[in-house]
Amino acid sequence: MISEVVVAILMFVCSLFGFVVNWTIVITIIKVTKLQKPFAILTIGLATADGIFSTLYLFYATPMVLFQNQFLTNWSHVCGYILMICYDASTCFHFFISLNRFLAVYKPVFYNKMFSIGFTKCIALGIYLTSFSVITLFFQILGCENYYNPELRAFRYSEEEICKFYGNFGDFYQVFTLTITSTVLDFLAISKVIKIRAGAERNSKELNLLKQSISQTLFVLTIVCSFTWGPRFIPDLDYAFIFSSILWCSVHTFDGLFTIIFNSEIRKKIGTDGLSVVVCSTVGFVTNWMIVVFMCQTTKLKQPFAILTVALAAIDATFSTLYLFYATPMVLFNISVFQSYSAVCGFLLMLCYDAGTIIHFVISLNRFLAVFTPILYHKIFSVLFTKYITLCVFIYTCILITLFFGILGCENYYNPEVVAFSYSGQPICKVFALYGDFYEVLSLTVIGAVMDLITIWKVLKMRIRTEKGKKDLNFLKQSLSQTTFVLSIVICFTWGPRVMPGKEFAFLFSSILWSAVHCFDGVFTLIFNGEVRKKLKTGSHFRSSGVSGVKSFF
Numbered sequence: 001m002i003s004e005v006v007v008a009i010l011m012f013v014c015s016l017f018g019f020v021v022n023w024t025i026v027i028t029i030i031k032v033t034k035l036q037k038p039f040a041i042l043t044i045g046l047a048t049a050d051g052i053f054s055t056l057y058l059f060y061a062t063p064m065v066l067f068q069n070q071f072l073t074n075w076s077h078v079c080g081y082i083l084m085i086c087y088d089a090s091t092c093f094h095f096f097i098s099l100n101r102f103l104a105v106y107k108p109v110f111y112n113k114m115f116s117i118g119f120t121k122c123i124a125l126g127i128y129l130t131s132f133s134v135i136t137l138f139f140q141i142l143g144c145e146n147y148y149n150p151e152l153r154a155f156r157y158s159e160e161e162i163c164k165f166y167g168n169f170g171d172f173y174q175v176f177t178l179t180i181t182s183t184v185l186d187f188l189a190i191s192k193v194i195k196i197r198a199g200a201e202r203n204s205k206e207l208n209l210l211k212q213s214i215s216q217t218l219f220v221l222t223i224v225c226s227f228t229w230g231p232r233f234i235p236d237l238d239y240a241f242i243f244s245s246i247l248w249c250s251v252h253t254f255d256g257l258f259t260i261i262f263n264s265e266i267r268k269k270i271g272t273d274g275l276s277v278v279v280c281s282t283v284g285f286v287t288n289w290m291i292v293v294f295m296c297q298t299t300k301l302k303q304p305f306a307i308l309t310v311a312l313a314a315i316d317a318t319f320s321t322l323y324l325f326y327a328t329p330m331v332l333f334n335i336s337v338f339q340s341y342s343a344v345c346g347f348l349l350m351l352c353y354d355a356g357t358i359i360h361f362v363i364s365l366n367r368f369l370a371v372f373t374p375i376l377y378h379k380i381f382s383v384l385f386t387k388y389i390t391l392c393v394f395i396y397t398c399i400l401i402t403l404f405f406g407i408l409g410c411e412n413y414y415n416p417e418v419v420a421f422s423y424s425g426q427p428i429c430k431v432f433a434l435y436g437d438f439y440e441v442l443s444l445t446v447i448g449a450v451m452d453l454i455t456i457w458k459v460l461k462m463r464i465r466t467e468k469g470k471k472d473l474n475f476l477k478q479s480l481s482q483t484t485f486v487l488s489i490v491i492c493f494t495w496g497p498r499v500m501p502g503k504e505f506a507f508l509f510s511s512i513l514w515s516a517v518h519c520f521d522g523v524f525t526l527i528f529n530g531e532v533r534k535k536l537k538t539g540s541h542f543r544s545s546g547v548s549g550v551k552s553f554f
Contacts, residue, residue, distance in 0.1 A: 012066070022051035024256075028333065030044065039097070057252075153241040182213070183217050186210060288314075292313045315352045323518075352518070354440075368451040438490070485517070
């Protein structure tokens with residue numbers, strides 16, 4: 001049986017990606033076009049519907065599945081109602097985007113009349129009002145419901161006759177008809193562009209917009225076919241969630257992905273560096289919070305190594321969260337308000353960075369003592385004392401960073417010139433950068449790496465054939481991988497800009513690598529920690545008993 005944990009992880013990754021991509025598109029297009037282009041207005045309309053859908057999936061549906069929360073399940077029909085509005089609106093937007101491109105190629109005069117700026121905004125508003133009216137009629141007034149079914153781990157319609165009617169005509173036939181029509185319009189428009197505009201300068205841009213439209217439409221058509229015929233080919237209920245929860249979310253995620261791939265204006269605005277920050281911080285956010293949740297559920301914080309691993313993952317997750325939801329939008333969109341308060345974000349990032357470095361060292365020390373001096377290990381790293389050690393690390397870090405960055409006037413702020421966080425120019429900042437940052441991190445990581453290598457040698461020599469030896473070896477691989485990666489990043493921080501001094505590389509040797517440290521801590525834990533992997537495979541042994549309290553929202 002595929003666990004709820006695996007289902008939730010797939011939902012989480014898909015919805016998080018959709019959340020980031022679609023809201024990035026909305027903000028970027030508004031800044032670039034000022035809503036003065038018809039195609040941009042329709043693209044924003046689609047991205048907004050997809051963004052709202054992904055947001056609900058990320059912050060409501062995913063926690064509901066992961067934690068099997070009965071309260072969220074009872075009210076899932078409200079979430080399902082809003083999801084249906086977004087789904088219906090996005091289907092209509094796909095059709096109008098295809099119609100927009102078709103008329104632009106075949107009927108330019110009529111296109112300029114129908115898709116004027118003002119009328120295009122009216123079309124977008126009309127789509128939302130129509131979807132709201134239709135979905136409200138069926139899912140609130142006539143009594144149909146789209147609720148979460150824990151047995152299938154998916155949203156589904158209730159059993160009323162009106163739901164079956166809507167499922168056939170309002171859902172399948174409408175979506176299938178609109179997507180088929182859109183596909184035909186896109187192919188006709190592409191053939192026309194290739195035929196009559198091959199030498200025109202505008203050809204490339206027009207083709208890219210058509211590629212965006214047809215990619216989105218074909219993907220929706222593929223998903224509709226999978227919705228309908230997938231369960232007939234694979235009737236096993238264990239896989240029902242794939243043909244509903246996952247595919248339903250992927251429609252709205254890939255809309256945004258295809259827009260970024262084919263829309264040059266958005267790619268130019270975001271840039272490669274911006275996409276790197278998004279990817280790195282997203283992976284760090286997902287993996288580290290996942291580790292925190294799973295380790296707490298699996299070990300109940302009754303093992304010293306688990307306590308240290310959770311502490312490190314919580315630090316990395318906090319760092320990645322700040323990077324994803326504050327630093328990344330600030331870098332991508334040059335938000336002046338965020339830049340004004342970037343020193344506050346930089347202060348919190350420094351807390352996480354310094355605490356993470358010390359926890360790395362403590363983890364290496366933990367493994368070293370466990371192998372070489374087991375008696376002393378059990379005294380120093382008892383469950384209670386390990387919690388005290390972790391607390392002391394946080395207190396020490398808060399005092400140190402507050403002293404330099406709160407009292408003595410040093411700042412870690414965002415510098416738009418190098419597109420990265422930088423220390424301010426005070427002499428006290430140079431002192432901290434040299435002794436509190438470079439020498440401290442280099443010393444702790446080198447000592448940690450040496451201890452890990454010695455410990456691995458000892459385990460390979462004495463315990464490799466025992467079950468405990470294999471477990472210790474995996475823990476050591478986790479510790480050594482994390483420590484070695486941090487050491488590599490420190491070297492790149494320091495000597496990278498000297499080898500590649502250009503401003504275009506400053507971003508790589510600061511923002512990207514700084515985020516990567518906290519991202520790969522979680523990745524290495526997932527790779528080498530058997531308890532986390534086991535939790536991913538088996539998940540919870542309990543399941544919600546069913547859906548109760550399903551009632552009308554109005």
